[in-house]
Amino acid sequence: xxxxxxxxxxxxxxxxxxxxxxxxxxxxxxxxxxxxxxxxxxxxxxxxxxxxxxxxxxxxxxxxxxxxxxxxxxxxxxxxxxxxxxxxxxxxxxxxxxxxxxxxxxxxxxxxxxxxxxxxxxxxxxxxxxx
Numbered sequence: 001x002x003x004x005x006x007x008x009x010x011x012x013x014x015x016x017x018x019x020x021x022x023x024x025x026x027x028x029x030x031x032x033x034x035x036x037x038x039x040x041x042x043x044x045x046x047x048x049x050x051x052x053x054x055x056x057x058x059x060x061x062x063x064x065x066x067x068x069x070x071x072x073x074x075x076x077x078x079x080x081x082x083x084x085x086x087x088x089x090x091x092x093x094x095x096x097x098x099x100x101x102x103x104x105x106x107x108x109x110x111x112x113x114x115x116x117x118x119x120x121x122x123x124x125x126x127x128x129x130x131x
Contacts, residue, residue: 057088057091057095057096057097057122058070058071058084058087058088058091058095058096058097058098058117058122059071059097059098059100060084060097060098060099060100060113060117061099061100061101062099062100062101062102062105062109062110062113063102063105064102064104064105065105066105066106066109068080068109068113070083070084070087077109077112077113080112080113080116081116081119081120084097084116084117084120084122085120088117088120088121088122091122094121094122094123095121095122095123096122096123096124096125097113097114097117097122097123097124097125098125098126098127099113099114099117099124099125099126099127100127101126101127110126114126
């Protein structure tokens with residue numbers, strides 16, 4: 001009569017190092033996602049039904065005080081065309097202009113920016129955030 005149990009080694013996968021790597025990757029992507037577009041002024045944009053993305057060559061922001069920014073640089077709406085011409089001349093392919101405007105801002109200014117960008121040969125898009 002054999003009373004000894006058969007000793008079997010089960011296959012074990014040590015995942016301690018894998019967990020550390022996954023945690024570091026998660027932190028990396030969280031940090032990078034917050035830095036994805038640092039040239040944007042925070043505005044409260046209107047809500048849209050669908051989310052469409054455009055490759056952003058130039059980002060123009062208009063805040064609730066009707067102050068316009070190209071990236072982080074503040075400009076007046078009178079000098080918009082000349083400043084936009086300088087920025088668009090540096091673009092290699094067909095440029096696109098994305099306009100981020102605050103909901104409390106004057107949308108006539110947004111229309112003026114869109115018309116100016118179209119006049120200069122760029123694709124103009126007014127950005128709305130999806131809900």
